[in-house]
Amino acid sequence: LLAGAAPRAGQEQSTSDLDREAVGWGFDPPVMKLAVTMAAPSADDNGSDVGRLLRELKLGHDLHNVSVDFGVLRTLSEVLRAGDWHVTATVVSTRFESTLGSRQSRGLRRPKLIRVEPGDTTGCHCILALDIGTTSVWGQLIHIPKRTVIATASDYNGQISFGEDVITRIVHAERAGGLEELQKAVVRTVNKVVADLLEQTGMDRGCISAVSAAGNTTMTHLLLGLPPRYIRAAPYVLTTSLFPPVKARSLGLDLEDSVSVYAFPAVASYVGGDIVAGVLGAGFYRHKDLTLYMDLGTNGEVVLGGSDWMVSASCSAGPALEGGGVRCGVRASPGAIDAFALDGDTREPRIRTMGEHKPIGICGVGLIEMIAELLGHGILEANGKFDAQRGGARVREGEDGVEYLLVAARDSATGDDIVLTERDIENIVRSKAAMYAGVMTLLDSVSLDIGDIQRIIVAGALGNYLDIEKCKQVGLFPDVPREVFSYIGNGSLLGARLVALSNELLDDAERIAKMITNIELSDHPGFYDNYLSAMFLPHTDMKQFPHVAVKLGRG
Amino acid sequence: LLAGAAPRAGQEQSTSDLDREAVGWGFDPPVMKLAVTMAAPSADDNGSDVGRLLRELKLGHDLHNVSVDFGVLRTLSEVLRAGDWHVTATVVSTRFESTLGSRQSRGLRRPKLIRVEPGDTTGCHCILALDIGTTSVWGQLIHIPKRTVIATASDYNGQISFGEDVITRIVHAERAGGLEELQKAVVRTVNKVVADLLEQTGMDRGCISAVSAAGNTTMTHLLLGLPPRYIRAAPYVLTTSLFPPVKARSLGLDLEDSVSVYAFPAVASYVGGDIVAGVLGAGFYRHKDLTLYMDLGTNGEVVLGGSDWMVSASCSAGPALEGGGVRCGVRASPGAIDAFALDGDTREPRIRTMGEHKPIGICGVGLIEMIAELLGHGILEANGKFDAQRGGARVREGEDGVEYLLVAARDSATGDDIVLTERDIENIVRSKAAMYAGVMTLLDSVSLDIGDIQRIIVAGALGNYLDIEKCKQVGLFPDVPREVFSYIGNGSLLGARLVALSNELLDDAERIAKMITNIELSDHPGFYDNYLSAMFLPHTDMKQFPHVAVKLGRG
16 A cells, blocks of 8 residues: 655645534535434334334434435345334435436435444444545545544555556557456455555444545546546547446445445546545635645646636646656655755755655655756756756766766665656656646636736645745746645545535535536647746746746846 | 136226326326437537436426436447437436335426437337236236337236245245245246237337336235235234335346336235225226225225225135135136026026136136026025035035036046035135125225215226126125126226326325225224124125115015
C-alpha cells in the first residue's frame, strides 16, 4: 500500500474534523440505522410483518412512505423473530435514488428500507468513501454515529497493468472481454482496500452500509461496468452523467447484499465525479468569491467560479508532476527525494528523502523543488536548459542528453546515479504549462484575469507537500499572494466522505455537476497560445509573474 | 398440457373481448413501448446519450421525470448507434413500482426506462399474464398494441411432486433447500408455459415485456422465493401483503433482463392475490350491489360486498369438487364423465364424456350432476346415503362400502368399474358444505341474509361447466334465481391480464387488497354450526332452499 509522507507544517488537511464539517452542513446521513421495537403479531392485527415494521418506522421514527427492497422480504420473518421484535432497520433516505431524474425529482425523496438485522446494531454502521483514481484507489471508513473517519487505506489501481492512462484503458475496454477485465481489476483493488480498512479497525464487513465513490468519468464507467468507448473521441459523449445506485454485490464487491454504490455524477468526458466531489469538498460553490480550484494529478483538472457559475477544463497534464515520464522520477514513497536546496556557498545540493531512507529517485514535490532552486541559482535557464558553466561538474552529457547529477550511484539505493535530465524538465514544463494554460484559458473564457482570483484551492495528494513559492517560481501556480492559497488534499475522497453525513451535500453533488460548464481546451482558440507562452520557466510573459520576476532578478 | 372442455352454451366467458374491457376501463398500459427518434450527439450539445434520450421522451412523448434502470446504461451507447438514433424505449409507468408504500405513494407514479432496442420494435410487445394455481399454472400472452389475448397455455404446477396442497408445500419449504426446490419447480413450469405460448404464436421471447402474476398467498411466496412458514399457523402472519416488482431473471424465468414480475397483493394468509385478481376481473368492487364472489377450487374462497366494503373467507373446500379424494374422480380431461342424467323410465344412467372418449372417471362437474340427479330421483338421500331399493342393482356393496355402479369395467377406458361411493359423496358434501358455510358465515358477519344478495359471480375453471340448478340442488350455491348468477371462468387469470392494459386497474389491485377484510372462519363462532347444517343434501334447513325443496318434493 502507498505510504504517505507527512504534510508540511501549516498545510495539514483542514478537513479532517468531520464532526465540525457535519455540524457546519447539518448532520443528516443519507443512510440511517434505526433501532426499532415493534409489536408481535396477534390475531387482532391483520397486518403483515413488513406492515407492522413500516408502521413502527412511521410512528417511532417519523419515516413516512417507506418503500421496501425486495431482498429484505426474503429473510424478514425470520429476522424479526430472531430479534424477538427488536431489530435494526437500515433506511436509505436520499435523492440519489432518483439521481437520473430531472429537477422535478427533488420532491421525490422517498426512504427505502434496505436491511433488517436482529437486535440493536446501530453502532455497526459505516460508509465506505472511495476515490477511484487512475493510479491509486483510496478508501476511508466513516463511522456514522461517531461522525468520524476511523480508517484510511489505499492501493494502486489494479487496472494499471492494462495501461497507465485513461486512454489506454478505454482502448483496452473496447477489446473482447476487456471491459470485464478492467472492471474486475478495480473491484479487486477495492476489495483489498476494504480488507485493509476492516483489519485496521476490527470492524465487521457487515458494518459497511453503503459506498460513496468518486472517480473521473472513465474510472466511474469502468467501476460500474459501463462501456467508456465514446468518451475518448469527439464529440466526447457520455452514456450518462448521472449514475443510479448500483448494488455493490452485482459489481463483485465483497459487501452485504443490501449495500449500494453511489457514484458521483460527472460533468463531461474528462471532468468527472472526482472533480464534482472535490468542488463539493472545497465548498466554494456556495460562495460568491471567484475561486480557482486546481486538482494536481495525471489529468490535471481546473475549475473556476463560485456560487453563480463555474467553468471547468481538463488539462491533460500528464504524469510528470507525479514522477511519471521522468528518468529518475518515483512516486511519493520511502526513499523518494522530496526536498532540495543548494548550499549558498558551494552550490552543492542538500536533499531530504521520505522516511530518511537512502534515495531511490525524485518524487513530484522534489522535482518542483529542484527546478525552482536550480532556476533561482541560474543553473537552469528560462528555456529549461542547463547553464553548464554555473552548474559545474554536476551538469554533464548523459545517455539522454544534458543532465544534472543529483546523487551518485554509490549513495543511491538503486546503485545508479540519480539525475535530472533536460528531457525530464521538458516533460515537467509541459505538465505545468498545460495546467497554467488551462487556468488562463478558463479566465479568458469568462473575460477575467489572474488579479480577479480571490481564492485558489489546491487539491491532489501532491498538493499538501508543495511549497507554494516554488510552484509559483516554476510557473505552475499563478503569481498571487500566499494567503490566497489553501489546500484540501485529496478532494475527491473528501467529497466522497462528506456526502456520507449529509443529504444536503448529496443533493449538492448533482447540482454541482449540472452547474459546471466544461470547456474543451483543444477546441478553444486561445489555448494553444497560452500553452506555448507557458512553456518557459516560469513564463514568456513575465508581467504575469511580477513577484517571481523580482526574485529571479528579471524584474 | 391440460385439455379444456368446451363451455356450456350461454356460459362462455363474458370477458374474452379484451378490447371492449380495455375501452371500458381506459386503455393505459402500465408497460409501454415507444418508438423514439433522437438527435445524434454533437459538439454543441453537452448532453449524455441518456440525457438526449430522456429529452426526446419528454418532448416527443410527454414523459417527464423518467428514471433509468441501470441495466439500460450498460448497452445504451451501442444500441443508440446500432439503431442510428432510431430506437424503441420500453417504459414502465406504474404505481406498482411503489407498491409497498402507503396511500401517499399514489402521487409518486414515476416512469422508468427499462429497455432500449435499436429500430422500431413496438409491434413486439406482450405481457405475460399468469395464474399460479396450487394445481395448475395458466399463462396468456396479451399483445398490447392489438389489445388482445394471442395465446393461452397451461400445465400442472411442478410443485405437485412435493405435495398436493398448500400446507404440505409450506412444510416442505421449511426443510433445508425445500424453498429453493419449490421455487425452481414452479419456475420450470412457467418456463414451459412460456415456451408453449411462444410456439403457438411464433413470437420471439424478447417480445415479452413484463409479467403479471396472480396466485394464492403461498403460491406467490413460493414463486418469489419468500419463506411461507408463518402463513400456516395462527396468527397467520404474512411477510408482506404487497410485493415489490422482482426481476424475472433473478427468479430463474427465461425472459429478458429488463422484465419484472408484478405479483398481485394478498389480503391474508389464505386469501391471496388470486382472489384480489378475481375481484378485480369481476369488477363488482366498483358497484354498490351486494355481490357474492365464489371461487371454486381447492381452497374455495368467497368474497362478499361491493364498492363500500368487502369481507372474504377461505373455506378450505378441499379437492373433491375437482375430482380429488374421490375414488373414480378425475380432472376435466378427455374421457372424463361431465354430464349425467337418469332415464325417466328405466332410471338407467346416460352419460357424456369429454371429447366423446371412452370414460376414464368422473370429473367435478360430473360429480355434481350425478349427486343432484340421484338425489332428484330419490336414489340418494339427504344424508348422503343410497336408497338401495330405489337404486336397484347399481347400488351395491363395494370395497369402500356402499357404492353406485356408473360404468361397468368392460365399457370403461381403465378396465375397471367406474363407481361413486358413499365415502366419495361424503367428501363432496364436506367440500360443498365448507363453501356454503363460508358464504353463510360471511353473511352473518355483516348481519345480512341470502335474500340480500343481488349478484353471485362464480369463478374457477370448473364454474363455466356447472349447471346452476344442479349446484343449488346439492346445496353448493344458494337457492336464488338463475339470473342472479354469472360466470367469469378463471378470475385470477382474468385479473392478471386486465392489469396489463390499464394502470387504473393496476392501482385498483392494491386498493382491493387493502379494502377486503378477511374473516378467519375457524375463529368465527357461527361457522361450525353453519358447516354442520350444510352437511346434508342440500341442507338441514330447507327454508334456505325453498325452490329446491319444491323440486325435491320436500316443500
